[in-house]
Amino acid sequence: MTEQYLSGKRALVTGAGQGMGTCHARALAARGAFVVCADRTITPSLNELAAEINGTASGFDVCDADAARAAASPEATGPIDVLVLNHAYMSMGDFLDYDEDDWWRVVETNLTGTRNVLHAVLPGMPEGSRIVVISSEWGITGWPEATAYAASKSGLVSLVKTLARELAPRRIAVNALAPGVISTPQLQVDASAAGVPLEEMIDRYASEIPARRVGQPEEVAQAVALLADPTLGAMTGQTIQINGAALRCRV
Amino acid sequence: MSGTVIVTGAASGMGRAIAERLKDAGHAVAGLDLQVAETAYSAIVDVSDAVSVRQAVAEAESELGPLAGAVSAAGHYQEIPFGEIDDATWRRMLKVHLGGFRNVAAAVLPKLIEQRQGSIVVISSELAIGGGGGDAHYAAAKGAQLGLMRSLAAEYAHTGVRVNAIAPGPTDTPLLAADSRWREPAYLATLPSGRLATATEVARCAEFLIDGPEFVCGEVLNLNSGAVI
Numbered sequence: 001m002t003e004q005y006l007s008g009k010r011a012l013v014t015g016a017g018q019g020m021g022t023c024h025a026r027a028l029a030a031r032g033a034f035v036v037c038a039d040r041t042i043t044p045s046l047n048e049l050a051a052e053i054n055g056t057a058s059g060f061d062v063c064d065a066d067a068a069r070a071a072a073s074p075e076a077t078g079p080i081d082v083l084v085l086n087h088a089y090m091s092m093g094d095f096l097d098y099d100e101d102d103w104w105r106v107v108e109t110n111l112t113g114t115r116n117v118l119h120a121v122l123p124g125m126p127e128g129s130r131i132v133v134i135s136s137e138w139g140i141t142g143w144p145e146a147t148a149y150a151a152s153k154s155g156l157v158s159l160v161k162t163l164a165r166e167l168a169p170r171r172i173a174v175n176a177l178a179p180g181v182i183s184t185p186q187l188q189v190d191a192s193a194a195g196v197p198l199e200e201m202i203d204r205y206a207s208e209i210p211a212r213r214v215g216q217p218e219e220v221a222q223a224v225a226l227l228a229d230p231t232l233g234a235m236t237g238q239t240i241q242i243n244g245a246a247l248r249c250r251v
Numbered sequence: 252m253s254g255t256v257i258v259t260g261a262a263s264g265m266g267r268a269i270a271e272r273l274k275d276a277g278h279a280v281a282g283l284d285l286q287v288a289e290t291a292y293s294a295i296v297d298v299s300d301a302v303s304v305r306q307a308v309a310e311a312e313s314e315l316g317p318l319a320g321a322v323s324a325a326g327h328y329q330e331i332p333f334g335e336i337d338d339a340t341w342r343r344m345l346k347v348h349l350g351g352f353r354n355v356a357a358a359v360l361p362k363l364i365e366q367r368q369g370s371i372v373v374i375s376s377e378l379a380i381g382g383g384g385g386d387a388h389y390a391a392a393k394g395a396q397l398g399l400m401r402s403l404a405a406e407y408a409h410t411g412v413r414v415n416a417i418a419p420g421p422t423d424t425p426l427l428a429a430d431s432r433w434r435e436p437a438y439l440a441t442l443p444s445g446r447l448a449t450a451t452e453v454a455r456c457a458e459f460l461i462d463g464p465e466f467v468c469g470e471v472l473n474l475n476s477g478a479v480i
Contacts, residue, residue, distance in 0.1 A: 161480045164443055164477055164480055165443055165477070165480065168442075168443035168444070168445065168477065171444070171445065173444070180466070182466075209408075210404070210405050210408035210409060210468070210469075211408040211409065211411075211413075211465075211466065211468055212408070212409045213466075215464075215466035216464075216466070218464075219463075219464030219465065219466040219467070220464070220466075222459075222463050222464045223459075223463070223464060223467065226455075226456075226459045226463070229455065231451065231452065231455065232452055232455055232456075232474075233444050233446075233452075234419075234420070234444045234446070234447070234448035234449065234452050234474050234475070234476045234477075235452070235456075235472070235473065235474045235475075236443050236444055236476075236477045236480075237443060237477050237480030238472075238473040238480070240467070240470060240472060241470050242464065242466050242467050242470070243466070243468075243469075243470075244408060244466050244468055245404040245405050245408035245413070245468035245469035246469075247401055247404070247405055247469050
């Protein structure tokens, strides 16, 4: 049985409805946390997840500051000890031809949406809480045709560094994870965009990673669980890269 | 995967805490140290001596069973102005830290590659990331460990063996002198965490790198109380 070091703790995971977010919620619940599973809307699968891990489902759009402030407030969720900011929106396009509304939608969702949820949750966070922000390898490396996504994700790294310093008096540790290529529904989107079968897309990615495979969402979730550990207070303001030794990028 | 984990510097400080944590996690721990370690297997070894390290690793494996990995934690610290570091002192620092890591990695790698899994962890230092004054030989040796770690990670990732580092900031262990500048309240007040890191926290990170997700490879966990962000 997994060590129950989050017993009695309350966690909120955004973007819990699919992919990595679902795994983060499960990983925290497996260590004893009560998990508020948040996503843009409450879908049957989000309800199923909440039921599976004895948590609760919460639906709000992170881009809507008022909605986020209401739904993720301490009054609505109870005080949150572990906040996992995992929601993301991604699109790609040539920098000069990028649809302006879509470009801003990426930044608004990933960066402003994170700020909105933090605004809602922070006032109620107890001393010694943990914040985990999911950035991205592309936020460190940059990536062609991902200007909005890369900018938003590297903005998250700077946000984490700054909040680590700003929240130090409250002993709230703030850290980021920068996953490389992970097996999530996004890979199917990439495959469709490239016009190739999913298997071939995965092979293409794997061939460029020294570990010769893509990562699994459960592996990122294990790192989330590490950063949620209340005994690990001396790690703050850091970014952990999870990329199978894809070393051409550094924080 | 439970198995035998080699821990250098296992008799005290971080190495000892790591050995205890890995034992609690179900591993058989072999301690290599200049002193006797309270581990399932213990050998008095100077890690800078490649032959002794290789012999001890082979003996530990035959006594305790198949290798799961290694943690290179042996080391010493000295504060000396750069101009006063003589050749022998400079070389000793490199031989223990860079050489010790190289020796234990070289000793366990053939078996780990054969098994197509395993994890090697080196305890580097925040001084390798952020630098500082007054301990150039230590910072250089700790930085060299990170270069070697990343090279090994890239070279062996395809075999399923992963290599990572922890870069602790000032940590509350016997290695940190009672009158260290890093124990002064004025320094601690500058740290976002407001305190030194603990050997227990280093051990938590080491367990994560030994037992945790295999896609974490070539990475440094910066456990430094926010000293370098």
